[in-house]
Amino acid sequence: MNSENDNRRMAYFALVIGIFAISTSAILIRWSSSDPLVIGSYRQTFATFLFLPFLLKDKFQELINLSSREFFELVFIGLLLGAHFGFWISSVKATSVAASVLLGTCHIVYVSIIGWIFFGEKLNGRGIRGTFIALSGIIVLFWGDLAEDPGNFNGNFLAFISGILAGLYYLGGRKHRKNISLPTYAFVVYLSSALTMWFVVIIQGLEYKSFDDPQKEFQLFFLMALVPTLLGHTMQNWSLAFLPAYVISITLLAEPIGSGLLAWYIFDEVPSLGVIVGGLIVLVGVYSVALSEKEANPEDLS
Numbered sequence: 001m002n003s004e005n006d007n008r009r010m011a012y013f014a015l016v017i018g019i020f021a022i023s024t025s026a027i028l029i030r031w032s033s034s035d036p037l038v039i040g041s042y043r044q045t046f047a048t049f050l051f052l053p054f055l056l057k058d059k060f061q062e063l064i065n066l067s068s069r070e071f072f073e074l075v076f077i078g079l080l081l082g083a084h085f086g087f088w089i090s091s092v093k094a095t096s097v098a099a100s101v102l103l104g105t106c107h108i109v110y111v112s113i114i115g116w117i118f119f120g121e122k123l124n125g126r127g128i129r130g131t132f133i134a135l136s137g138i139i140v141l142f143w144g145d146l147a148e149d150p151g152n153f154n155g156n157f158l159a160f161i162s163g164i165l166a167g168l169y170y171l172g173g174r175k176h177r178k179n180i181s182l183p184t185y186a187f188v189v190y191l192s193s194a195l196t197m198w199f200v201v202i203i204q205g206l207e208y209k210s211f212d213d214p215q216k217e218f219q220l221f222f223l224m225a226l227v228p229t230l231l232g233h234t235m236q237n238w239s240l241a242f243l244p245a246y247v248i249s250i251t252l253l254a255e256p257i258g259s260g261l262l263a264w265y266i267f268d269e270v271p272s273l274g275v276i277v278g279g280l281i282v283l284v285g286v287y288s289v290a291l292s293e294k295e296a297n298p299e300d301l302s
Helices: 002-023 025-031 036-056 068-094 097-104 107-119 125-148 150-179 182-204 214-239 245-251 254-267 273-296
Strands: none
Touching (some): 002 214, 002 245, 025 068, 025 097, 025 254, 036 068, 036 182, 036 214, 068 097, 068 150, 068 182, 097 125, 097 273, 107 125, 107 150, 125 273, 150 182, 182 214, 214 245, 245 273
């Protein structure tokens, strides 16, 4: 029993570390002067290499033993992740950090809608209310931010699309994360996402070799892979083994707050009134949807 309590305490501690790590993502992106797709390509390439040592331990046996269907489904999930990063990183460059992160992390709401429409997954009363609250908050955010700064619309729209793509990514990865270890899953998905973005970078002829300050850019690419990707998301995935899924979902609420505060402190970027009001409504809705997971899966409490 003590061991179980210790694991839970460690999982909560890991979540705190993970939240801070993920909150640095938008800040690191803002510091980079590279094209958004180039940033995403290098970030995911470095993240893929960081998982290599874990696969080398068992000589890629799990990867080799994947069925063709599992492998190609993971590749497709990676394509969705690459598209998500392309849209989201572009949004960070085009709107406020707070709005970008907020709209990009609403995927729990989008997952509930997509799961309901396409997979017949039921939503309880709390989940339905939370979904409508979150969607109304998104409308308020768009309208309020547009009234204050019309130039933010494109960035907000890119972030909104990135959130939907993230929802599809998480929805696609649900069943595979139960059967495939994190290193193998991450390696295939991250590699696929990197190749997806590199394909677009090369097709569009974007500059990915020459930088004004190569040392700074490559340091930022590596930090993006190490801190928000490996440290942040891996901490969340590890915590899932000891904590209910709804607890992890609720912690997502801290990311836009953390990123917004960091942007406020570092870039002196104060969110517009529309982002603040709409964002608070969205957070209430996301919190409600996350709690609906708890009601729908009471076995998670054991």
